[in-house]
Amino acid sequence: MRTDTGQVFKLExxxxxxxxIPETNLDFRLSPQATVVTAILTVERREGISKSAPLVLDGxxxxxxxxxxxxxxxxxxxxxASPDQLTLLKPPAARRFQLRIETELAPASNEALMxxxxxxxxxxxxxxxxxxxRITYFLDRPDILSVYTVRIEASRDEAPLLLxxxxxxxxxxxxxxxxxxxxHDPFPKPSYLFALVAGxxxxxxxxxxxxxxxKVELGIYVEPGKDALAGYAMDALKRSMQWDEEAFGREYDLDVFNIVAVSDFNMGAMENKGLNIFNDKYVLADxxxxxxxxxxxxxxxIAHEYFHNWTGNRITCRDWFQLCLKEGLTVFRDHEFSADQRSRAVKRIAEVRTLRAxxxxxxxxxxxxPVRPRRYREINNFYTATVYEKGSEVVRMIRTILGAEVFRAGMDLYFERHDxxxxxxxxxxxxxEEASGRxxxxxxxxxxxxxxPNLTVSSTHNPAAQEFTLEIEQSVPPTPSESRKRLMHIPLAFGLIGAGGKPVEYDRVEGASVEGGVIHIRKRRHMVRFSGVAERxxxxxNRGFSAPVTLSVEQKAADQFFLARHDSDAFSRWQAFNTLLTDALIAAFRQILGGKQPDFAPRLTDLAGVIASDETLEPAYRALALALPGDADIARDIGKNIDPDAVHTARHxxxxxxxxxxxxxxxxxxxSLADKNAFSPDAASAGRRALRNILLDYLSLLPGGAALAAGHxxxxxxxxxxAAALAVLAHRHHGSSEAKKALAAFEKTYASDPLVMDKWFQIQASVPGPQAVDTVRSLTAHPxxxxxxxxxxxxxxGTFSSANQTGFHRPDGEGYRFLAQTVLEVEKRNPQVxxxxxxxxxxxRSLEPGRQAKAREALVSIANTENLSADLRDIVERTLA
Incomplete structure (x- = not known):
């Protein structure tokens, strides 16, 4: 484990x-404590570089x-030579030479899983x-592309499979x-895409x-006896391969494509060329x-890692500052795949909820x-939602601005030019720019x-002149190291909705560039005037969430209720109802802080019933609409001085x-939603189950709710x-006999299946209330x-600290102290985690003052620990800054 060196890497x-290093030959003789790696590297000096320039390799x-x-x-x-660097002070005068390096590793002692x-x-x-x-000394950077030939030797009894x-x-x-x-991999690749599996x-x-x-031979490798659990993953792989051909014209290029599922893995999965390695959580299923x-x-x-074959492998990133070039783009591609495989509207809502959360x-x-950072101290800490999820949204905006046809032409040019x-x-x-001329x-x-960015929007209607006007102002709040912000180009999709939900026609529009239902916001202020609009x-x-922005809209509640019933854009209809729920929850939060009982407008609770029963909406959509904003979502929209207990009380x-x-x-x-057919994982069946289970959660709050959930x-x-019924019992009826019996029965049935037991741990870690810290602490001793x-x-x-707002943010700070202790314990093995x-x-800093002070104490206690890894110190110091 490398401790923090303090070095900051800058894009400039x-x-x-x-x-x-155009060619790399690797020879592994595998042994748990004494693996010998022989690397034979063909090294080539760049044109114009002095013959006396030293060769400095990373270790x-x-x-x-x-x-x-x-x-x-x-x-x-x-x-x-040191464990972390090898420098050849006097490389050969010849432009090309062969370097042979022999290292010894102890794979069984490598708890960092890197x-x-x-x-x-x-x-x-x-x-x-x-x-x-950590395997051999190398120019370990993404822009060093090499053709790899690998020989692996091992005891056949220990490792009959060598990949x-x-x-x-x-x-x-x-x-x-x-x-x-x-x-042998004939396609030059960076060292980060090298992979080996043996066992x-x-x-x-x-x-x-x-x-x-x-014909491409496909293989998914799993622990012996778990072969039957990989069938869905194989089906998803084949659908991914076909979709990428149809949607992007991308054909797979090797003779084999292999996936290996392992139980100890830091990430979800890894796109190594032709040999994807997966956390078994994302392969095994029935x-x-x-x-x-x-x-x-x-x-x-499965789709994401396969799509990396072109967006990440065939075209990789020059340096780690360009990480979004492979990750954000590939997230966009896997989102599009899932939308085509399932429900585009439901998938879009789920994506936005994840982005906002x-x-x-x-x-x-x-x-x-930024989506492309300008500096970092530890690159592992920039595998973030900004790089992945916001990076995907940026690609989506390019398609919105250019249109699907021109976007595809641009992607074709990208593949052709940079392969x-x-x-x-x-x-x-x-x-x-070249494909569009823009x-x-x-x-x-x-x-x-x-x-x-935030868009502040107000509107006026002049019946006499038959004009409807939107006033839009953009702003971007300051962020660390960036106090002054420049104006963005924001594609804002919109619709004018009239009586009965019909679109309102207009004669012309003035004041901004409007193309195909999108207002292009480029200045600080825009006034957009629509002529020929008789009725308001x-x-x-932001239909379809065309841009990752927040909106501050001067809009009557009646309009929100109207849109929640009638908006023809599925995302915006969901958004209207979600906004009504959020506004009601924030009002209830303030009532609770003021010592009052929260009250809710009957038309809001009635609207929930209307949406639940609307059979023109698919069940999965109704389930998402009925899912209240989470505690953390509400806190984010309140912004500051958060009391998580009051937030949770309002939501309940x-x-x-x-x-x-x-x-x-x-x-x-x-x-009526009880499933009488054989189980199927298809989207329609999953949607019916989702709706039934969200209804169970509501019904569990009524008299007889515990018995209903126990029966479920x-x-x-x-x-x-x-799992849904178990969560309802544990969360809504904590400590009841029904909850205790269900938790014990689940544990007894699945004690030998670690992935299923993860669900058992998650459910208990997320049970709200002050007892959560003690529960989680005791579960760390579970076999x-x-x-x-x-x-x-x-x-x-992770579930306790990110998904249990009342338990983690206990007023006495015990949740923070427990996390700090646990983080330091985990760091000894695995700094990334x-x-x-x-x-x-x-x-x-968004918490109320008492919790703020205790959270800061926990962070300082970590920061004051000696010999912290670069990974952890970077996060803690930036969080405290």
């Missing part, structure tokens, strides 16, 4: 390396055994972002029960015929062990950074400027009011219904929990 300091905790150049041992006086590690008897690698330097990138070349037996396999794994095999007629959300996540993440707080807090290159954001923007320099600020319309803004009161007002209708609809739990025939497994840590500690846990305190 980038320069090409003095040397290239991280390496044990060097031997160094040779062109077959001759390098004299000690001619090199500087580089080459061994877990559950499986050797595995994770090299993104800078893990390859690496590319295509298989040969395999065979060796002496003493050992064997070998060789792999005893079961295989699910299939094949796919590409659009040019080539109706007994996986929820509908699990199936949807598997589909999306994770990226908006990032933009509003001390960890704010095999390490590209930049400037390269990406330029292809769309100047996108102002739009490019979305990549370079942090913060969430309701205005629907509104849920009770909606359930009470619609009890009979909800009960009848709940009964006992009769469940799939994990979606079983099924391990501080060394990222999934277990995220399910228990520890740093991500610490981000739970990023919004500490």
């Amino acid at each position: 300091d980038y320069r090409p390396s003095d040397y290239l 991280d905790g390496l044990t060097l055994k031997r160094v040779e150049i062109d077959g001759k041992t390098v004299r000690p006086a001619d090199l500087l 580089g080459l590690y061994r877990s559950n008897n499986v050797y595995c690698t994770q090299c993104e972002a800078e893990g390859f330097r 690496s990138n590319g295509n298989p070349v040969e395999n065979g037996d060796l002496a003493d029960g050992w064997h070998y396999a060789s792999w 005893n794994l079961g295989q699910v095999a299939d094949s796919f015929v590409t659009m040019s007629g080539r 109706q007994e062990t996986a929820t509908d959300a699990d199936f949807a996540n598997i589909e999306a993440i 994770h990226q908006f707080p990032e933009d509003q807090g001390p960890l704010a950074h 095999g290159e390490a590209a930049t954001i400037e390269d990406f923007i330029k292809v769309f 100047d996108l320099s102002q739009f490019a600020l979305w990549y370079h400027q942090a913060g969430t 319309p309701a205005v629907s803004l 009161a509104l849920a009770l009011a909606i359930g009470t007002a619609n009890g009979e209708a909800f009960s009848g609809l709940y009964d 739990f006992q009769s469940a025939t799939n994990m979606t219904d079983r 099924g929990f391990s501080m060394g497994n990222p999934n277990r840590v995220r399910s228990l500690i 520890a740093a991500r846990l610490a981000t739970a305190l990023r919004s500490w």
Whole structure:
């Protein structure tokens, strides 16, 4: 584990390396405590570089055994060697030479899960972002593209399966029960995409015929005995391959495509060329062990990693500042895939909820950074919602501005021009400028400027002149290191809605560029005047969430109710109802702080019943509409001086009011949605289950609710219904006999399945109330929990600190102290996971003063700890700044 060096990397300091490594040959002789890695590197000096320029290679905790150049041992006086760097002081005068480096590793002792590690008897690698330097000394940076040939040797008993990138070349037996396999990847790639897996794994095999007629062998490798759980992942892979051909014209390029599922993995998955490595959470699924959300996540993440083959692998990023070039773009692609596979409207709402829950707080807090950061101290801390989710929204805005046809032409040009290159954001923007003939320099600020823009909107209607006017003003709040903001190009999709929900026609528009239902906001203030509008319309803004902005709209409540019933844009209809709910919750929060009982307008609770029963809306959509904004969502919109207990009380009161007002209708609809057919993970079936389970949550608040939820739990025939009922019992009826029995029954049934037990940990970690800290602390001693497994840590500690607002933010600060202690314990093994846990305190300044002070104490206690990793110190110091 590297401790913090204090070094800050800046975008403006980038320069090409003095040397290239066009060919890399790796030889692994695997052993748990003494793996020997022999790297034979073809090194080439760039044109114009002095022959005396030293060659400086990256390392991280390496044990060097031997160094040779062109077959001759390098004299000690001619090199500087440390565990973290190897410098050849006098490279050969020849422009190209061969460098042989031998290192020794201890994979079984590698608890950081970066580089080459061994877990559950499986050797595995994770090299993104800078893990390859933990395997051998190398120019470990994305712009060094090399053709890799890999030979792996291992005991056949220990590791009958030997996998690496590319295509298989040969395999065979060796002496003493050992064997070998060789792999070759003909496509140059950066070191972060190198992969190796060796162990005893079961295989699910299939094949796919590409659009040019080539047959690709597909394999998904899982722990022995779990083969049946990989069927859905294989189906998702084949659908992804076909979709990418149809939607983007991208064909797979190797003879094989392999996926390996492992149980100890820092990330969700990794797109290594031809050998994707997955957290098994995102591969293994059946109706007994996986929820509908699990199936949807598997589909999306399988697609995401596969789509990286072109947006990330064939075209990679020049440096880590360009991370969004592969991640934001690929998130956009996987969102589009999921929208086509499922419901576009439902998927869009889910995307926006995720963005607002994770990226908006990032933009509003001390960890704010542009989609393309300008500086970093630890790159692992920039795998963020801003890079991924906001990065995706920026790509979506390009399509909105240019239109689908021109956007596709720009993407085609990008693939043609930059295939095999390490590209930049400037390269990406330029292809769309050339394809469209437009100047996108102002739009490019979305990549370079942090913060969430706000649009303040007011409207007036002049019946005599038949004019409807919108006044729009944009602003971007200051963020750390950026107090002055430049004006953005914001594509604001809109609609004017008249009686009965029909669109309002207008003769002409003045004052701004309006194209195809989109107002292009480029100045600080715009006045947009629509002529020929006889009746005052309701205005629907940011339709489809055309831009990741916040809106401050002077709008009558009657208009919001009208739009919630009649808006033809599915997203905006949901948004109108969600805004009504949020406004009611904030008002209730203030009533509670003032010592009053919250009250809610009957027309709001009645509208919930109307939406629930509207069969013109798909069930999944109705389920999303009925899901109240979460505690953290409400807190984010309140902004400051947050009392999480009052927020939670307000939310509970509104849920009770909606359930009470619609009890009979909800009960009848709940009964009608009972699934009489065999389980299917398809979107329509999942939507019906989602609606039934949200109705169960409301009904559980009424008399007899505990018995209803207990019956739902006992009769469940799939994990979606079983887990939903368990959550209702644990959250709504904490401590009841029904809740205790259900938790015990679930544990007894699934104690031997770690992924299912993660759900058990999550449900208990998120139970609101002051007892949560003690519950979570006691669960860390549970036999099924391990501080060394990222999934277990995220399910228990991560859920508690991010999803349990009342428990984590306990007024006495015990939740913060517990997190600080746990973060320091996890950091000893895995700095990356520890740093991500610490981000739970990023919004500490928005709390009321008492909690603020205790949260700061916890952060300071971490910051004052000696020898912190670069990962954790970076997060804590930026959070405190």
